[in-house]
Structures are given as C-alpha cells and as structure tokens.
Amino acid sequence: MNTDKQLKFRNTARRGAKWLERGVEGLFTASGWVSIVIVLLITIFLFKEGFGLFQSPTVEKGYVLCVHPSNPVERLNASQIKHIFDYETTSWSEVGGADLEIRPFRFEEIFDYYAEEEFGPDYEFLPDKLAEVVAGDEGILAFLPEQYLPADRSGIKIVEAGNITVTDFFGGREWLPTSTPAPQFGALPLILGTLWVSFFAILIALPLGMGVAIYMSELAGERMRKVLKPAIELLAGIPSVVYGFFGLVVIVPLVQRAFDLPVGETAFAGCLILAIMALPTIITVAEDAMRNTPLAMREASLSLGATQWQTIYRVVIPYASSGISAAIVLGIGRAVGETMAVLMVTGNAAVMPTSLFEPIRTIPATIAAELGEAPAGGAHYQSLFLLGCILFLITLVISVSAELISKKQRQAV
Amino acid sequence: MIEAKNVNFYYGDFHALKNINMKMERNTVTAFIGPSGCGKSTFLRLFNRMNDLIEGTRLTGECLIDGQNIYDKSVSVVELRKQVGMVFQKPNPFPKSIFENVAYGLRVNGMKNKKEIEEIVERSLRQAALWDEVKDKLKKSAFDLSGGQQQRLCIARALAVSPTVLLMDEPASALDPISTSKIEDLIYALKKEYTIVIVTHNMQQASRVSDNTGFFMLGELVEFSETKKMFLNPDKEQTQNYITGRFG
Amino acid sequence: MEQSKENEFSLQLKASGYRLRTRMTQQVAFWTIRLLGFVVVGILVWIQGFIIVNGAGVLSWDFLTQAPTEGMTSGGIFPAIVGTLCLVVGSMVFAFPLGVMAGIYMNEYTKDHWTVRLIRVVTNNLSGIPSIVFGLFGMALFVNTLGFGDSIIAGSLTLGLLVLPIVIRTTEEALKAVPDSYRSGSVALGASKLQTIFRVILPSAFPNIITGLILAIGRVSGETAPILFTAVAYFLPKLPTSIFDQVMALPYHLYVIATSGTDIEASRPIAYGTALVLIIIVLAMNLLASFIRKRVSRKQR
Numbered sequence: 001m002n003t004d005k006q007l008k009f010r011n012t013a014r015r016g017a018k019w020l021e022r023g024v025e026g027l028f029t030a031s032g033w034v035s036i037v038i039v040l041l042i043t044i045f046l047f048k049e050g051f052g053l054f055q056s057p058t059v060e061k062g063y064v065l066c067v068h069p070s071n072p073v074e075r076l077n078a079s080q081i082k083h084i085f086d087y088e089t090t091s092w093s094e095v096g097g098a099d100l101e102i103r104p105f106r107f108e109e110i111f112d113y114y115a116e117e118e119f120g121p122d123y124e125f126l127p128d129k130l131a132e133v134v135a136g137d138e139g140i141l142a143f144l145p146e147q148y149l150p151a152d153r154s155g156i157k158i159v160e161a162g163n164i165t166v167t168d169f170f171g172g173r174e175w176l177p178t179s180t181p182a183p184q185f186g187a188l189p190l191i192l193g194t195l196w197v198s199f200f201a202i203l204i205a206l207p208l209g210m211g212v213a214i215y216m217s218e219l220a221g222e223r224m225r226k227v228l229k230p231a232i233e234l235l236a237g238i239p240s241v242v243y244g245f246f247g248l249v250v251i252v253p254l255v256q257r258a259f260d261l262p263v264g265e266t267a268f269a270g271c272l273i274l275a276i277m278a279l280p281t282i283i284t285v286a287e288d289a290m291r292n293t294p295l296a297m298r299e300a301s302l303s304l305g306a307t308q309w310q311t312i313y314r315v316v317i318p319y320a321s322s323g324i325s326a327a328i329v330l331g332i333g334r335a336v337g338e339t340m341a342v343l344m345v346t347g348n349a350a351v352m353p354t355s356l357f358e359p360i361r362t363i364p365a366t367i368a369a370e371l372g373e374a375p376a377g378g379a380h381y382q383s384l385f386l387l388g389c390i391l392f393l394i395t396l397v398i399s400v401s402a403e404l405i406s407k408k409q410r411q412a413v
Numbered sequence: 414m415i416e417a418k419n420v421n422f423y424y425g426d427f428h429a430l431k432n433i434n435m436k437m438e439r440n441t442v443t444a445f446i447g448p449s450g451c452g453k454s455t456f457l458r459l460f461n462r463m464n465d466l467i468e469g470t471r472l473t474g475e476c477l478i479d480g481q482n483i484y485d486k487s488v489s490v491v492e493l494r495k496q497v498g499m500v501f502q503k504p505n506p507f508p509k510s511i512f513e514n515v516a517y518g519l520r521v522n523g524m525k526n527k528k529e530i531e532e533i534v535e536r537s538l539r540q541a542a543l544w545d546e547v548k549d550k551l552k553k554s555a556f557d558l559s560g561g562q563q564q565r566l567c568i569a570r571a572l573a574v575s576p577t578v579l580l581m582d583e584p585a586s587a588l589d590p591i592s593t594s595k596i597e598d599l600i601y602a603l604k605k606e607y608t609i610v611i612v613t614h615n616m617q618q619a620s621r622v623s624d625n626t627g628f629f630m631l632g633e634l635v636e637f638s639e640t641k642k643m644f645l646n647p648d649k650e651q652t653q654n655y656i657t658g659r660f661g
Numbered sequence: 662m663e664q665s666k667e668n669e670f671s672l673q674l675k676a677s678g679y680r681l682r683t684r685m686t687q688q689v690a691f692w693t694i695r696l697l698g699f700v701v702v703g704i705l706v707w708i709q710g711f712i713i714v715n716g717a718g719v720l721s722w723d724f725l726t727q728a729p730t731e732g733m734t735s736g737g738i739f740p741a742i743v744g745t746l747c748l749v750v751g752s753m754v755f756a757f758p759l760g761v762m763a764g765i766y767m768n769e770y771t772k773d774h775w776t777v778r779l780i781r782v783v784t785n786n787l788s789g790i791p792s793i794v795f796g797l798f799g800m801a802l803f804v805n806t807l808g809f810g811d812s813i814i815a816g817s818l819t820l821g822l823l824v825l826p827i828v829i830r831t832t833e834e835a836l837k838a839v840p841d842s843y844r845s846g847s848v849a850l851g852a853s854k855l856q857t858i859f860r861v862i863l864p865s866a867f868p869n870i871i872t873g874l875i876l877a878i879g880r881v882s883g884e885t886a887p888i889l890f891t892a893v894a895y896f897l898p899k900l901p902t903s904i905f906d907q908v909m910a911l912p913y914h915l916y917v918i919a920t921s922g923t924d925i926e927a928s929r930p931i932a933y934g935t936a937l938v939l940i941i942i943v944l945a946m947n948l949l950a951s952f953i954r955k956r957v958s959r960k961q962r
Contacts, residue, residue, distance in 0.1 A: 017853070020855075021853060021854075021855045024855055025770070025855070027762060028762050028763075028765050028766040028769075028770060029766055029770070031759050031760075031762035031763040031765075031766060032762070032763045032766030032767055032770070032771070032776075032777075032780060033780065034759055034763055034825065035763065035780055035783045035784040035787050035825065035826065035829065036779070036780060036783050038787060038822055038825070039783050039786060039787055041798070041802065042790070042794065042795075042798045045797075045798055045801040045802055045806075046794070046797060046798065046801075049801055207697065208697050208700060208701055209701075211693065211694045211696075211697025211698060211700075211701075212697055212698050212701045214694050215694045215695060215697070215698040216698075219691060219694065219695070220698075228698070228702070230947065230951060231702060231705055232701075232705075233947060234705065234709075234943070234944065234947055235701075235704075235705050237879055237880075237883075237943040237944075237946070237947055238708065238883070238940060238943060239882075239883025239884065239885070239912055239939050239943065240883070240884075240885065240886075241883065241885045241912040241913075241915050241916050241939070242708075242712065242883070242912075242915070242936050242939050242940060243708075244916070244919070245915055245916075245919045245932060245936050246708050246711060246712065246936075248919055248920070249919075249929075250711060276704055276708075279701060279704075283701075307683050307684065307686075307687045308687060309683075309686060309687035309690045309691065310683065310687075312690075313690075330789075333789055336791070337789075337790070337791025337792070337793065337794070338791070339791065339792060339793040339885070339886040340885045340886060340912075340916060344916070344919065344920055364791055364793040364886070367793050367796070367797060368793055368796075368886055368889055371796075371797070371800065371889070371890050372889070372890060376805055384797070385797060385801070388793070388794050388797040388798075391791055391793070391794055392790060392794050395786075395789050395790055395791060395794075396786060396789075396790075398789065399785060399786040399789040400786070402789075403782060403785065
C-alpha cells in the first residue's frame, strides 16, 4: 500500500516535468522559426503598403482634371500633367489634342477671377463659377476638387488620369512626390543613384580591401594580425551616423576644395564614406577565403620555383576567388543599404546620375528623408514602401548570390 | 651530389634532427624509413628549404648540393626549389586544368613560348606515364582525375621544370596498390635522369625502389647503407628490430 | 662520376635574369600591399582621432548629465543618453531571450535538418536587410498597425528584430563549441534533454553567448535608421515615463544637430561630444566582448 502510493506520487511528478519539458521545447521551436516569421512579415507589410501605390490615382485624391467639352483629349499621364502645370508643355497638340495653347488652371486661381462675395456666404455658387471658367476657355486644363464640381457636367469634360502605373514608377525619371496636381514617382534616378554610388564605392574599396586582406592572410605575422583584426572590427562597429558626421565635417569640405566644386555634398563624397564602411566586410570575408587556401597548394607552388607573390596571385587568389566574389557582393550589399551616412553627405538631389561630382540621392536616403513627412496611407507613403521593397529585393538577391557563391567554394574544396 | 654535414634542426625547443651526416650520389634513389615522427620528412624538406615556411625553426650544420651550401645567403631559394623538385604525400594539384597544372612551373619561371610549353607539358606527362590517359582531356580540371592519376600529374608537374633532384614525401601513401606500383615503376624509370630521395613508411617499397636506405629514429640517423645490406644484414640492432618488427 | 663532369652539371643556384625580375615584382607588390594596409589603419586612426580630439574637450560631467539648452546649442545630452539606454534595454529584453532560444533550437534540437538549414539561410538574409527597411517595417507594424505610436516599445521591438540574427548566430556558435561529450555525459547520468541544456550546456556556453549580447548592444546603440520613424523625437523637454513615450537617442541627436539644428555652427561642439560618446560605447562593447572571449578561451584551455 505504502509503496504503491509512493510510486503514484513519483509518476505524477514525472508527468508534470514532462509537460513542462514539452512546453519549453515548444517555446524553443517557436523561437527557432522566428527569423522566418519576421522575414515573412517584413515581406507582407512592405509589399502590401508598397503595391498600394499602383491603386493610387495619378492626381491627388479628391481632385480631378477638367477640360473644355470640345477638347478631344481623353487621357493624360502623370508626367504630361506635371509638364503642363510647369508650363513646359504649352500646346494641346503635344499631348494628342488640337493645336491650341494650354491654359493650366489651379483651383485657387478662381479667387483671381471673382470677388469673394460672388461665391455666396457658404460658397454655394463656387461650382457654377468653376464651370463658367472651364466653359469659357477652350484651352483650359483645370485642376479642381471633386466636391466643387458642378452638378450639371455638360459644360465640362473630365480627363482620365488613371492610376499610377508600374512604368511610371520604374521608368519615370522624376521624383517629385509632393508636386501638385500630379506627384511624380519616377524611381529611376533613385535606383540608379543607389547603384551608381555603391558601384564606385566598391571600386574604391576593392583594391584597399584586397590589399589589406592579402596583407593579413599572407604577409602579416601573428602579432600584426592581432593588432589589425580588432582594428577592423572596430571600423565595422562605428555607427553609420558617426561616419556620416565625419563625412560631413571632413570629407565634404575636402572634396569641395580638392575638385573646386560649388558644393562638396556629392556622389563622390558618398562613395568615399561608403568605401570606408564597406572595407571591413570586404577585408574579413576575403581574408577568410584566402586563409582557407590549403597549405598543400602553397607548398606545391613554392616547390616549383614560384615566388611568394606568384603563389599569391596565381594560386591563392584564384583558389579564393569565390570567397572574394562573395566579399565584393556583401560589400555592395552594405553600401546599397546604408542610410544615414549617405543621407548626410550626398546632397540628396533626386536627379539622374551623370557625374560623380554632383549631388545624388539613394533609395535609403530618400526613405529616411521623406517618410517623416509622408502622411500614412497616402501615395507618397506607399511609394516609399515600394522603394523599401526594391531595397529589400536587392539585398535579398545579394544575400542569396553571396550564399551560392560561397557554397560553390565549399564544394570546390 | 647531395650532402648533409652535422645537420641539427629545431622546431622551437624541440630538437627534431640530431647531428646528421649523409651523402647521396647522382642518379641514385635514396629511401628514408623510420617510425612516424622520426624526422625523415623534416630532413627531406631541408633540401628544398620547405621548412623555411614554418615559423620558429632553426638549422645548424650544412646542406650541400653539388658542393654549394643551399642555406648560403647568396643562394636564391626560388632557384633552388626549381632545381630540387618535390612531390608531396597527398596529391595536391591546383584547381586548374590538367594542362595548366603541368605548365604552371614553366609559367612562373618565365616561359612564354606557347609551342615550347606544349612540348614540355607533353614530355613531362609522358615521363610520368600519364600522357596516354589524359591526352584527350588536357583542358579538364585536374580534380576529375583519380588519386593515383593526380599523384602522377603532380610528378609530371615537378618534372616539367627539369629539376636535378626529385624529393618525394611518401608519394604513394594515399594511394591504392595498383596506383602505388605504377608510381614505383615510374621512380625506377626516372632514376636514369634524376637524383631521387624518397620518404616512405612502407619498407617493401623502400627495398623495391631504392639503392640506398637511411633509417631514422627519434631524430637520429641510425643507419645508412646500401638497401640490400640494410634489409638483409643491418649493422644496428635497432634497425633489425624495426625491420623485422614490421614484417613479423 | 668524374670530377670534370660533376662540375659541368653543377647547379646554378644564384638568382639571375628573370629571377631578379620576379623578385623585384614581388618587392613592389608587397610594398604596395603594406602601403594599402597602412592606409586602412590610417583611415581608422584618422576618424577615431578626429572625433576624439574634437570631442574630448566637450566631454564633462555636466555634458553627460544635463539636458540641451538654447535650441540644442549648449547644455548636455542627458535625455539622449537615457533614451538610448531605454532602447538598448528594451530591445535586449526582447531579442536576447528570443535569439538564445532560437539558437538552442537550431543547435540542440534539429541539428543538420533541412529546417535548420532553411532557418540559417533566412537568418543570414535577415542580417543582410538594410536597417532602413527595418525602420519601414517597424513603422508599418508597431507604430501604425499595432498602434504603439512613436514610442520606446516600437523602437525597441524594431531594433530587437535588427539584432536578432547577431544573437542567434553567436548563440549557435557558442553551443557548437560545447563538446559533445558534455551532452552524452549528462544524458548518461539520467538527465533529461532539457536538464542537460539548462544545467550543463548553457552554463558552459554562457560567456560566449554573452559576447553576442554585448555586440548586439553595441550595434543597437548606434543605429539611427530603424528608430527614425518608430521612437525618436527631435527634442523633448522631459524624460520618458512609460514605454509608450517618445525618446531622444544619441545617434539621432547627432544626426539632427549635425544637419538641421537651429544653429549648426554653434552646436558643432555638442555634435563632436555626442559622436565621441557613441564611439566610446562601441569601443567599450568591443573591448568587453573580446575580454570575455579571451578569458573563456584561457579557462577552457
């Protein structure tokens, strides 16, 4: 009886422990999957918000574009609208209409046509007055709030502007997200700016990084390595905003003076800072790959009468080539995603990159600079998320290709 | 002619070779045998100064080739290594094509003439008895070859730079019996043109291929004599024990 | 062999012609490489030296313990330090346990299973995602969807996600370094898997896991982009009282006074001081991590 009781007691204790164990193991498993969940969530949120942009109308929400009823033009796209209101496109014939001068008309201008009291105490006559203006000018293109459109629409014709399209975004050459009546979401200058700056940054960082990697893996003694390694880790650890600050107060004036430029905040200043920031990545990965070259390869080369340098560039570097490519790819990744430093030194002009010595703007810098001012849910906000998607995809491609490249190296061994 | 005079060698504090004296004649095969860690490989690697690559080593005494001290300041290590070829324990072809592996030594020694390189590559591969097996796939990666073929490729690679001395560090230890016998035949054939020094842990191999044998133990050269004599009637008891111990 | 023939065959061991040329090439190449090495070290010294020299004069007890005054052109950076501290603590409370548990799952439960390989690849990708994208995500999820607003908690969670891969990776490495004999030894004594993990494996891997925590702290304290839209404010007159309050933070503070302060020239010394504080934090974290690593490896030897 006694023993039986004891046994039962033991069993329940075991069961309790087992439940606890199961619970904790479940917790471990759940945490194990957390990275996957996060990446999925990031993807979902970014793309959900970002692709909302293509459901946004080209002209500001709540507004329409109207023309004289006799005007044959049915549609206008974002960049046409923008150019008309900038007085760059001046004739309807340029956008598929009659040979007639365009008269862009913004809603506020109505107050130049009529005195305040003519609109009535509650602005009840405003729609009629607007209709009058539109009907009175054959060349007009009026940008009007929907709520003030006249009930009788016979005197006006609404021009379709449609939604923002994929080509507007990826092919557009102008990034003017706050321009009215049609904000311009041409991401091309930003995408090219990002790639442009990153490319030249790597071009600068590569020789430096490779030199140091070779030095550390082939020439430096143990003691020198012990000094260099933490120094490079430190270089990697400095916050990007500190790099940006350094760039702003040192590199920018330096660039301006050295090349006699009107402003120092240029793509080149960005390249220099990014090059420094990409160095640690390039050095560490490339050095690792080179140190992995088996001693047997080096010995074989030396035993055939090759000098140490010949051994390095004919055996070690080819052997480590995929590791070195991975280093380059990861370096580019670092440069592409860098935000604060670039924001602080590149001048942030959203123009198509043509020269290294002009201001430029990258995707991350655009997001950082504009997200604060973009009202949540609006087209501008969505466009910034779409930029985030592009950035996300670029880095995804970079991570995956780095992974594949280094896998190739592992297989070759 | 290769000669070691009072050679002592240290890895840091470890006294790896103790006062070794030895003479090896031209166009002979000399084998070094002994238990692992006895210093035979270290001794071999002295003759193309491969030990220079290891930090914290020290050498006293003289290593002479044709009467010249190869550790003399005026000697170019690179030139020495070209003259004294080496084949390693494990086949270590470069991750390049078969052709480029053999041509490597020529290229690093400044040969540019394409025709000449092709000729020498073919000649070396023939010497290494590999030509017939690889002549149709010279552009293929060396890693596609079998272990035995890779080792013969490494021998061809060493021969291409026309060394006078060929050092072989257990060249067949990683190979199967058939490949091993091919390598042994090769060593026998190469004797006509090269002075060969081979380290082996396989005593039958030593007795088959070598003219002279040196027996090393704990960093000392216990006995050095004609191979036949060494295996039939060694002077020292230690040698006797080692040889019979292994066989028996 | 006759003596004369011997001499005829005698080896030429002196360098000549081509050999001298390759030696020259090697010299040139090596000196170039050394020079590049010095350039990189020079850059590091330049950046650090520049910040230290210019910032050292600003650093004082008052600078660290007082709020900014006169439109952030004088006074201290106390609220920014407090804010960064809040964000560091908040993000670690979230990321450290989660990352360690993920590491345990990957190394102790499903070693070398395809799921682990997948998780590893995804974790790698996660660490490659730019911090500004984390900022976007944090804004969409924590600030807008969950309605935390710009707050310590939204910023902490965003930063926590950012450093999660670091914690996971160091935990995994630390666990891998624990010899398998510990595991089998413990299991052989009748301990359950969980007991083995908590009593044997974690204690011996703990110092290495802590280095991951320290490196993550270093990273978190310097990040700007993720908190830009999730946590920070330009200037706050009072310290935060709850996790739903906005804060000031060191890196953002530096950004603001370096680029868009009320009087950029006048606030320059403060910028130097802030940059110095940031560098000191990173330096201290790196030193601490390598100190722990060294101690552990000595102990294990």
